Amino acid sequence: MSYFRDNIEQMSGYVPGFQPENQDVVKLNTNENPYQPSSMVCKAIAQIEPENLRRYPDPTGRAFREVAAQVNGVAPENIVCCNGGDDLLKTAIISFCDKDRPLAYPVPTYTLYPVLAKMQGCAVIEVPFDNEFNLPAKLISAGAPLTILCNPNAPSGSFINIDEIASLANELKGVLLVDEAYADFAEDNCARLVEKFDNLIILRSMSKGYSLAGMRFGYGIAQASLIDGLSKVLDSYPVDVVSIAAATAAIKDQGYFKTNVEKIKKERARVTKALQDLNFAVQSSSSNFILAGCKNCQADDIYGKLADKDIYVRYFNAAGLKDKLRITIGTKEQNDKLLAELQKILAKQG
Numbered sequence: 001m002s003y004f005r006d007n008i009e010q011m012s013g014y015v016p017g018f019q020p021e022n023q024d025v026v027k028l029n030t031n032e033n034p035y036q037p038s039s040m041v042c043k044a045i046a047q048i049e050p051e052n053l054r055r056y057p058d059p060t061g062r063a064f065r066e067v068a069a070q071v072n073g074v075a076p077e078n079i080v081c082c083n084g085g086d087d088l089l090k091t092a093i094i095s096f097c098d099k100d101r102p103l104a105y106p107v108p109t110y111t112l113y114p115v116l117a118k119m120q121g122c123a124v125i126e127v128p129f130d131n132e133f134n135l136p137a138k139l140i141s142a143g144a145p146l147t148i149l150c151n152p153n154a155p156s157g158s159f160i161n162i163d164e165i166a167s168l169a170n171e172l173k174g175v176l177l178v179d180e181a182y183a184d185f186a187e188d189n190c191a192r193l194v195e196k197f198d199n200l201i202i203l204r205s206m207s208k209g210y211s212l213a214g215m216r217f218g219y220g221i222a223q224a225s226l227i228d229g230l231s232k233v234l235d236s237y238p239v240d241v242v243s244i245a246a247a248t249a250a251i252k253d254q255g256y257f258k259t260n261v262e263k264i265k266k267e268r269a270r271v272t273k274a275l276q277d278l279n280f281a282v283q284s285s286s287s288n289f290i291l292a293g294c295k296n297c298q299a300d301d302i303y304g305k306l307a308d309k310d311i312y313v314r315y316f317n318a319a320g321l322k323d324k325l326r327i328t329i330g331t332k333e334q335n336d337k338l339l340a341e342l343q344k345i346l347a348k349q350g
């Protein structure tokens with residue numbers, strides 16, 4: 001006999017990328033930023049007094065919201081803080097979906113969406129992308145109360161232009177959540193659409209561009225009516241004193257952030273070209289990872305051989321992805337190690 005609700009009993013949990021205990025590896029499997037967070041982050045954490053920890057945190061993370069509002073050209077009431085972007089996804093699905101209210105999204109995409117839907121007992125409408133990852137028109141006819149569009153998409157790194165997303169928001173009857181966890185590495189983002197659409201929520205993460213994956217801090221941008229509704233569903237204190245201090249210091253240091261993003265974009269172009277020269281099929285990416293398709297090799301075999309050398313990339317045993325590897329862009333040194341090892345593996349295969 002199980003104590004769990006049927007859907008929890010029957011579902012499989014989300015499987016995160018492998019986190020090796022040994023730090024001395026080339027870790028290109030979970031889209032972390034290869035650079036340290038801003039030095040301002042550790043300074044801000046060091047300044048926290050025991051008294052700040054004794055008390056509950058500011059329930060809305062006001063200090064962070066003020067800076068994030070400035071950075072995104074919106075007002076603080078358009079920002080809601082959460083315990084990592086994943087927390088906002090769960091909150092949105094609880095807020096808008098149930099057994100009669102499905103969730104729609106294009107596939108392949110972030111594999112957490114169906115897991116969260118199963119927890120909530122809501123059906124999913126998965127609309128396939130075409131080979132070029134264009135926006136599928138069927139998302140509109142799906143008529144779901146909540147549609148999630150990951151842009152740039154994971155794991156493809158593909159990017160849908162903002163005018164097309166504006167048309168989608170305009171035509172959908174339900175809420176559109178644009179998952180911009182990787183927008184820091186893209187050419188554009190949806191922030192300017194928030195004032196126009198009362199059905200649009202943008203998700204942002206501090207894990208990627210700002211190097212704070214270990215801190216767990218994300219935020220949403222939307223009109224105040226949506227922010228107020230989501231806040232009813234979030235924890236009463238969704239972000240803690242330490243993470244508010246860290247995330248605020250990180251987002252204030254725009255100079256350091258932009259320098260790292262530019263370094264990653266430069267390496268992204270170099271690694272893309274080098275992988276193409278090694279005969280991988282690589283589409284251009286707007287993210288901090290690339291999806292490399294094996295033309296003359298087996299992706300799972302390459303994944304295993306790289307792991308044997310302590311080089312970790314991501315392999316998804318899923319439809320449309322079985323012949324591909326998702327590779328996070330690391331430092332120049334990390335990328336060089338990956339490319340050299342790939343060259344050796346492929347040379348041995350002849």
Ligand SMILES: Cc1ncc(COP(=O)(O)O)c(C=O)c1O
Nearest residue numbers: 084085086110154181205207218
């Ligand atoms: C597409 C996508 N959305 C959201 C997230 C959530 O990020 P976090 O919870 O670390 O802010 C991730 C994390 O990898 C992601 O890949």
